[in-house]
Amino acid sequence: MCGIAALQLRNPLLHPQMGSLLSSMMCQIVDRGPDSAGLAVYNTPGLVSAGTSTLSLLGKDQGIALPEVKASLDAMLPADAAAAVRVVGDTTLVSAAVGTDLLVKAVSETLPGSTIIGRGEHVAVMKSVGHPMDIAAEHGLEAMSGSQGLSHTRMATESAVTAGGSHPFSVADDLCLVHNGSFSNHATVRRDLKREGVVFDSENDTEVGARYVASRLQQGDTLEEALVNLGKVLDGFYTLVVTTADSMAVVRDPIACKPAIIAETDDYVAMASEYRALAALPGIENARIFEPEPGKVYTWSL
Amino acid sequence: MVTLTAPETSTMNAEATRPAVSADSFSVDLAGSPVRELNQALHNAVDGQSWTVANPEGKHSLAVGINTDVTVTINGHAGYYAAGMHQKGDVTINGNAGVGLAENIMSGRVHVKGDASQSAAATGHGGLVVIDGNASARCGISMKGVDIVVGGNIGHMSAFMAQAGRLVVCGDAGEALGDSIYEARIYVKGTVASLGADCIEKPLKDEHLAELGELLAAAGRTDNPADFRRYGSARNLYHFSVHNSTSY
Numbered sequence: 001m002c003g004i005a006a007l008q009l010r011n012p013l014l015h016p017q018m019g020s021l022l023s024s025m026m027c028q029i030v031d032r033g034p035d036s037a038g039l040a041v042y043n044t045p046g047l048v049s050a051g052t053s054t055l056s057l058l059g060k061d062q063g064i065a066l067p068e069v070k071a072s073l074d075a076m077l078p079a080d081a082a083a084a085v086r087v088v089g090d091t092t093l094v095s096a097a098v099g100t101d102l103l104v105k106a107v108s109e110t111l112p113g114s115t116i117i118g119r120g121e122h123v124a125v126m127k128s129v130g131h132p133m134d135i136a137a138e139h140g141l142e143a144m145s146g147s148q149g150l151s152h153t154r155m156a157t158e159s160a161v162t163a164g165g166s167h168p169f170s171v172a173d174d175l176c177l178v179h180n181g182s183f184s185n186h187a188t189v190r191r192d193l194k195r196e197g198v199v200f201d202s203e204n205d206t207e208v209g210a211r212y213v214a215s216r217l218q219q220g221d222t223l224e225e226a227l228v229n230l231g232k233v234l235d236g237f238y239t240l241v242v243t244t245a246d247s248m249a250v251v252r253d254p255i256a257c258k259p260a261i262i263a264e265t266d267d268y269v270a271m272a273s274e275y276r277a278l279a280a281l282p283g284i285e286n287a288r289i290f291e292p293e294p295g296k297v298y299t300w301s302l
Numbered sequence: 303m304v305t306l307t308a309p310e311t312s313t314m315n316a317e318a319t320r321p322a323v324s325a326d327s328f329s330v331d332l333a334g335s336p337v338r339e340l341n342q343a344l345h346n347a348v349d350g351q352s353w354t355v356a357n358p359e360g361k362h363s364l365a366v367g368i369n370t371d372v373t374v375t376i377n378g379h380a381g382y383y384a385a386g387m388h389q390k391g392d393v394t395i396n397g398n399a400g401v402g403l404a405e406n407i408m409s410g411r412v413h414v415k416g417d418a419s420q421s422a423a424a425t426g427h428g429g430l431v432v433i434d435g436n437a438s439a440r441c442g443i444s445m446k447g448v449d450i451v452v453g454g455n456i457g458h459m460s461a462f463m464a465q466a467g468r469l470v471v472c473g474d475a476g477e478a479l480g481d482s483i484y485e486a487r488i489y490v491k492g493t494v495a496s497l498g499a500d501c502i503e504k505p506l507k508d509e510h511l512a513e514l515g516e517l518l519a520a521a522g523r524t525d526n527p528a529d530f531r532r533y534g535s536a537r538n539l540y541h542f543s544v545h546n547s548t549s550y
Contacts, residue, residue: 028360255458256420256439259401275379275400276360289379289398291419291438294458 002167002180003029003132003153003273004260006241008248008300009146011267014282018044019144021281023136025270026151028277030132032180033153037135038127038166040118040176040243042148047093047124052082053100055107056118056125056170057092058163062111069094072110077102089139090163091117091126100173115164115201120174122147122245127166147302150243152178158186158205165202169210174245177213179206180258180273181238189234209234213242227251227297241271247301254295262298263287269300326351333357337364347372360400365393368410382419385412388429404431407448420457423450426467432521439476442469445486451521461488462498470517472525480533484540488533489514491525500539506532 005025009015018041026037041047048054062069066085073083073096083096083106092114096103100119107114118125126139132153136142152167159165168176183189186205189212194200198211209230216226223242227249230240237257242249250271252260263270263278265287272278275289292298328347330340332355341363344353349371355378358364362381365374365388372391376384379397388407398416407426414422417435424440426448433441433450439457442450447466458476461469464486474492481498487510488501497503506514506528514527 259419261419274360274381275398276362276381279359279379289417291417294439 001032001155003032003277004151004178004180004239004241004271005029005273005277006148006150006178006243006248006250006271008148008243008269008302009267010269010302012147014267015043015147016145018146018149019141022144022149022151023133023141024280025272025277026136026141026153027133028279029151029153029273032273033155034131035156035161036127036129036154036163036166037132038117038125038152038154038168038178039136039139039141040123040125040148040150040168040170041141041144041146042122042174042243042245044124044144044146047088047144048120048122049095050121052095052097053103053119053121054093054095054124055100055103055116056123057094057107057111058115058117058127060087060090060092062092062114064111066092069110073103073106076106076109088124089126089135090128091124091139093124117164118168118170118176119172120170120245123170123174123176123243125168125170125176127168128163129161129166147246148243148248150176150178150241150248158182159203162202165204167206168243169204169207171207171210172214172217174243175210175214175217176243177206177210178241179209179238180240181236181253183209183234183236183238185235205236209238209240223247223249224297224299231295231297239273247299249297249299250292251297252292252294256294260292261289262292263289264300327354328352329354329356331356332359332361332364337361340364341366344368344372344374358395358397362400368393379416388412398435399433403433404429404448407431417454418452422452423448426450428467430517430520436473442467442486445469449517449520451517451523453521453523455492458495459498461486461501464488468513468517470514470521470530472523480535482539483535485535487513489517489527489530490533491530494531494533497533500536501533502536504532504534506530 081096128135167178170176183205186208239258239260352373355376358378360381366386369389374393376395381400383402385393386405392411394413399418401419403418403422404412407429409429413432418433418437420438421440423431434453436454437456441456441460443462445467451470455473461480465484471490475494477495478498480501511527
């Protein structure tokens, strides 16, 4: 069991409430996965800014003082990159006005032991071990503004309870994936992807799903096509939510082992493992509420 | 604190002090009181009472194990296992129901005005479950005597290993309907995506039209029984065939 709550805000007037709404949703899925949790928030002022790349690093302590990290990045990056390093909760955010690939290279050289858990221009990813609402509070979710938010509460089955094993998995620019379920042939697919040159951070089955989607997107698939292809290659049970800079997708395995429910209004699209996570959303009484069909890919774009 | 409009009867010795019939009405607001208190209050209720539940907000295990002839109305969406193990009385949900609606219902009536999630009326032994909207996958899985009437569609693997009872579907049925069915009668008005192993179409005779008419009427529906098709067990799977003896 795991819990998922995801929110795409169509009405910009709701953006200031993104964090409080997502927090209210997440609170209702804690029972489904109390061991660890993660969050991805999009276009949240103070965490990301347009025109700069932001990397989310696991943990607040990177072993080197933040000014030293910044000095090292400044030395490696172009003069106008204006690198910035800050800690939010248990996450270190590194930003600079350069492409993400260059920033990843500079961060990897400066902090070789670090784990990058999020990357892109629009997304910040935060994850940790412990009670999901403590993790949300530590990162200040309640006060966050944004266009999209994704949360996951984990009950670990396929790999250890670690911060790195928490979801979301964000392995390409602004792409995040969360998973309720488990993939049974992840080792085979991981080997195939490794042969193609894909590098993995963990032994987690969900990371394989995320890397697979990223690989398909890189080869030119649309998000919908990538998830249709995932259904052909990855076996097991899953409800997945995938977010990009401006879209959100939901897919369940063809026999619908894992729950999902969606509420759609003119103002938002919300997805959760259970209805109780949607109950407190504004205008829910007039929302179109439905369970996604098994094996069907649903996508919504901002 | 449970919010009751009338004082709750004592839990202890409730059997001895219960009047045979009471027409009292009670209401519970789950915004301010836990589900456990609601269920305890319903277990302490006496025949003839009517209970209204506000703000269910998808909470689990609402109105489970009711064993008296009460009427319960839940105004809003219910979570998992609503009206599970239902023994007596009448539960109406003015909204949707989550996974495992009326699981293992023994008798009585459960009515959902919206949709029901997976495994509705699973393993039900008796009683009537009415779902006005759609039911998801595995509706009536392992049903053992319950009657189910669904106004809309049902998902895949419905009536899997069904043993007894009747499943009526006024919309379409998903894949593998009635897979590994023992007995039980299935009536579908719309299309069937596919039949499961050992489930076949059977003739709709007068006796079937009659029972279907009764079930539809009991569910408050006006569909014409003649528009339905009947499905049931080919009885090949659960009989041992001597020709297969070498396979064991």
